[in-house]
Amino acid sequence: MPTVERFEDLRVWQEAREIVRIVYRLTKKFPSGERYGLASQMQRAAVSTMSNIAEGFERGSTREFINFLYIAKGSNGEVRSQAYVAFDLGYISQVECDDLIRRCERLSRRIHSLIEYLKQTPFRGLRVREPGPVWYLREPET
DSSP: OOEEOSGGGOHHHHHHHHHHHHHHHHHTTSOGGGTTTHHHHHHHHHHHHHHHHHHHHHHOOHHHHHHHHHHHHHHHHHHHHHHHHHHHTTSSOHHHHHHHHHHHHHHHHHHHHHHHHHHHOSOOOGGGTOSSOSEEOOOOOO
16 A cells, blocks of 8 residues: 655545646636636635645645545535536536546545545544654555
């Protein structure tokens, strides 16, 4: 199992980062009237997913990390829902929509697997001042 010492080591954070890049690339093509509407909302939800994973990790306790992962999972679902809106309004193609939804669904499964793993781990976080690595994580099945 890989040792995770920084949030950047987490596959869920890496995948959330990729979704942010995709969302920004897609929303760049939206009509200018959507700049402060759907485009902004999609961007903020994608960034929220990535940021909550990082913030939860940095909080230093397993319980807080789990809470932030649930928030990240919710924001990820928001991106998925907004992809349908963007498709229905003709701002993105079926292929782009399907790809974004597929990535969001995979990320959601991985976040869920990480939450379930953390619920079972005896490690309570850095605030407890336990020696050793931060978390031992297994990669979720996809």
